[in-house]
Amino acid sequence: LPFPPGPKPVPIIGNFLDVPDEKSWETFSKWRKQYGDIISIEVLGRRIVILNSSKHAIELLEKRSLKSSNRPNFVLAGEMIGWKNTLVISQYGDRFKEFRKKVHRVIGTRSILETYYHHVERQGYRFLKRLLDAPEDFADHVRWMAGAIILVISHGYEVQDEGDPYLATAEDALSYFSLTTSAEPFLVDTLPFLRYLPSWFPGTSFHKIAKDGHRALEEMASKPYEAVKAQVAEGRALPSFTAELIGAKTLSPEEEHVIKWAGHTLFGAGSDTTVSAGKVFFLLMTLYPEVQSKAQTEIDAVVGLERLPTIQDREQLPYINALTVELLRWFTIAPLGITHVTTVDDVYEGYFIPKGSYIFPNMWQMMHDPDVYPDPFLFKPERFAPGEGQEPEADPHNGIFGFGRRQCPGIAFAEMAVFAQVSMVLAVFNISKAIDDGKEIEPSQGRTTGTISHPLPFRCSIKPRSQKAVGLIQEELVH
Numbered sequence: 001l002p003f004p005p006g007p008k009p010v011p012i013i014g015n016f017l018d019v020p021d022e023k024s025w026e027t028f029s030k031w032r033k034q035y036g037d038i039i040s041i042e043v044l045g046r047r048i049v050i051l052n053s054s055k056h057a058i059e060l061l062e063k064r065s066l067k068s069s070n071r072p073n074f075v076l077a078g079e080m081i082g083w084k085n086t087l088v089i090s091q092y093g094d095r096f097k098e099f100r101k102k103v104h105r106v107i108g109t110r111s112i113l114e115t116y117y118h119h120v121e122r123q124g125y126r127f128l129k130r131l132l133d134a135p136e137d138f139a140d141h142v143r144w145m146a147g148a149i150i151l152v153i154s155h156g157y158e159v160q161d162e163g164d165p166y167l168a169t170a171e172d173a174l175s176y177f178s179l180t181t182s183a184e185p186f187l188v189d190t191l192p193f194l195r196y197l198p199s200w201f202p203g204t205s206f207h208k209i210a211k212d213g214h215r216a217l218e219e220m221a222s223k224p225y226e227a228v229k230a231q232v233a234e235g236r237a238l239p240s241f242t243a244e245l246i247g248a249k250t251l252s253p254e255e256e257h258v259i260k261w262a263g264h265t266l267f268g269a270g271s272d273t274t275v276s277a278g279k280v281f282f283l284l285m286t287l288y289p290e291v292q293s294k295a296q297t298e299i300d301a302v303v304g305l306e307r308l309p310t311i312q313d314r315e316q317l318p319y320i321n322a323l324t325v326e327l328l329r330w331f332t333i334a335p336l337g338i339t340h341v342t343t344v345d346d347v348y349e350g351y352f353i354p355k356g357s358y359i360f361p362n363m364w365q366m367m368h369d370p371d372v373y374p375d376p377f378l379f380k381p382e383r384f385a386p387g388e389g390q391e392p393e394a395d396p397h398n399g400i401f402g403f404g405r406r407q408c409p410g411i412a413f414a415e416m417a418v419f420a421q422v423s424m425v426l427a428v429f430n431i432s433k434a435i436d437d438g439k440e441i442e443p444s445q446g447r448t449t450g451t452i453s454h455p456l457p458f459r460c461s462i463k464p465r466s467q468k469a470v471g472l473i474q475e476e477l478v479h
């Protein structure tokens with residue numbers, strides 16, 4: 001049987017030169033016009049299947065997930081840097097299942113998470129205060145807030161207001177993850193023997209990436225873990241995911257390894273993604289003032305002006321919930337998801353998909369398919385909170401969070417964190433275009449490449465809605 005269609009390969013290197021250096025999801029979407037929704041290419045002997053529609057992704061990654069839930073054995077990211085220790089790119093098998101169960105237990109359901117909401121709220125008040133004091137640094141505050149929420153839950157650690165050491169290391173380590181797991185391959189991933197070349201050899205700059213990435217990752221995983229371990233031993237640990245797993249008994253080195261990396265997984269997988277979501281929120285509020293004012297009208301009507309929104313208000317805020325989902329659809333933070341790998345030969349729609357194929361779900365394309373989401377580049381929360389008698393547009397959760405047994409286990413966590421940020425900020429601030437020399441500045445709408453994509457830096461104006469709003473931020477922080 002034939003492989004799925006795609007651009008013609010050349011001998012030996014196959015389609016290596018057809019894969020662009022960055023944002024390959026855009027190229028894969030262009031190929032769709034020529035080759036359709038299932039495309040395949042071959043890069044240095046490796047078959048890569050690109051899925052441009054949810055229908056095929058659900059069929060191959062969800063319904064046949066037993067055959068398609070492995071991850072690539074990333075030589076650079078996994079072996080050399082060490083990300084293979086985390087859940088995100090661990091190989092499918094017993095260790096993976098045990099690991100995933102542990103993570104699911106703490107972040108998997110909405111009801112469990114609601115028990116943590118007071119932590120989220122507290123970090124939220126601190127975040128609002130930071131915005132009030134230095135609104136121009138909103139992107140830094142967003143990064144701070146994402147780390148603050150996760151670290152208090154994963155390690156019982158309250159991040160410092162300035163220069164927090166854990167956050168700095170995490171930012172460093174995560175930038176290497178995004179760089180080395182993206183769809184644009186490093187040669188060492190396709191020709192693993194290259195890793196044995198000495199670092200002075202031409203074309204081996206990956207050695208430096210490996211060394212620096214490894215140092216940052218080890219520090220990011222070990223430091224908070226060692227701190228909690230010491231606190232547990234001294235009987236002064238705050239309740240947290242890691243403290244609970246360490247418990248009272250003596251642990252074997254293997255058990256310690258799993259706990260250290262499970263704690264790290266929350267921090268590693270959850271922070272960069274929610275940071276991107278936070279920045280997208282400020283960008284969209286700058287670009288769509290009418291959405292902002294509709295959202296504020298809903299908050300004012302439900303919550304009033306005497307307090308800030310809480311998780312208990314969530315069910316009564318359908319427009320805010322729809323805004324949260326729509327912002328994740330509109331930007332599609334993980335545009336190609338994280339690569340899945342097949343574990344057996346398979347036949348699908350008359351095409352042969354060999355064992356070991358890499359599958360890239362082109363989630364960016366799925367989320368911007370005009371047949372599914374009319375005017376897909378417009379930001380319209382109404383898609384998911386339609387007026388009476390209208391049907392919502394297709395549920396985008398797969399296209400945002402992935403598929404099957406590797407689907408993001410942090411969906412409930414992510415939606416809670418984004419809800420907290422969106423509702424708390426809109427209750428007290430107005431966001432608009434920044435002004436320079438009396439002129440409005442159009443924010444850049446560009447984005448970074450990599451597994452986790454962020455908006456490019458942009459400016460906006462963030463001002464309190466009223467004096468009462470200022471009082472509310474200060475008052476909540478005191479309580």
Ligand code: HEM
Pocket residue numbers: 087088089090100103107150265266267269270271273274277328333334337338339340400401402403404405406407408409410411413414
């Ligand atoms: C807006 C925020 C987020 C987005 C857009 C997002 C998206 C994704 C995507 C696309 C995947 C790959 C799914 C697949 O392979 O099919 C993934 C995996 C994962 N996510 Fe998220 N995520 C977000 C937040 C979080 C949070 C807050 C956590 C944890 C606290 C988390 C933990 C994980 C983990 C552990 C994996 C790996 C799962 C596995 O390989 O089995 N994510 N996420």
